[in-house]
Amino acid sequence: MPTGRLGAMFGVPNVGLSGSDQIADRMIEGNFLTVGAVLALLPASFLVFRKPVLPDAVFWSTLMLAVAGPTAVSVDMLSDGWRSDLAASLWITIAASLVLYAIIAVLAKEAWRLAPLIASYMLVLAVLAVIWFYFAPAKASGTGASVWVGLHIAISIFTYGLVTIAAVAAFAAFYQERELKRKRVSNLTKNLPSVSDCDGLVVRTLAVGEVVLGLGMFSGIASQFSGDGTFIDVNHKSILTVMAFVVIGLLLYAHYKTGLRGRKAARYVLLAYLLLTLGYPGVKFVTDVLLT
Secondary structure (H helix, E strand, C coil): CCCHHHHHCCCCCCCCCCHHHHHHHHHHHHHHHHHHHHHHHHHHHHHHHCCCCCCCHHHHHHHHHHHHHHHHHHHHHCCCCEECCHHHHHHHHHHHHHHHHHHHHHHCCCHHHHHHHHHHHHHHHHHHHHHHHHHCCCCEEECCCCHHHHHHHHHHHHHHHHHHHHHHHHHHHHHHHHHHHCCCCCHHHHHCCCHHHHHHHHHHHHHHHHHHHHHHHHHHHHHHHHHHCCCCCCCHHHHHHHHHHHHHHHHHHHHHHHCCCHHHHHHHHHHHHHHHHHHCHHHHHHHHHHCC
16 A cells, blocks of 8 residues: 555555655655656657757747656655755756756757757766665755855755756867868757857856856855854865866956857866866765765
């Protein structure tokens, strides 16, 4: 008989659940949500095969479906408090990136053309999150975090989502430029934004990301000070974050000063994304894998 929250969906009362029953119920519900979220990403990933790709009702429906799946998983995972394990971090990253991308797709010219690449990358992360969900236990960080800690977490997720979108746009520019030089045309290159549109999206997204990352560094200092009275904890996470901030700043300066763009700019964007990845989900991987 279904029990717990899953049972409530079928009108079955939550009566006499043992600890093992609650865990089993939670696992069943998690299975449905995570598998459903992965499947929800497939239609947007397959948009590249649609001829032609247009920002029509079909497009926006598939994008909203892609946003809804990971968002539902993230909300469910956080319903009992903040989780610090790698699986939760990946799902939250996926949800934040897709929500931000949906907003950007509405506001920015030609950004909607990145949907197949964004969705495909998120699909890869989702599969990794599902795998890790079964191989590593959930880790709760508690619910008594200060306002500064909560603000720092929110800003970090927002920043990483923005830089993720910038990295995908940079990769698209890199790929487009390479294929043009090789004089090769594919269905993917036809549907991607132009190199100039990708460059514009990268610069605007990184400019916002740099400001938010600076706020994140300030909130991190504030949360550290509110916790133990020190201003900064010098560790690999803080060092990588500062390095990413410097790389993004130098890239933006070079763009406005010398017009740096295309494949050369893409390398710096991907470097900044690598640094942030090592500093955010990379930390979760170390704590979940290497230190267990």
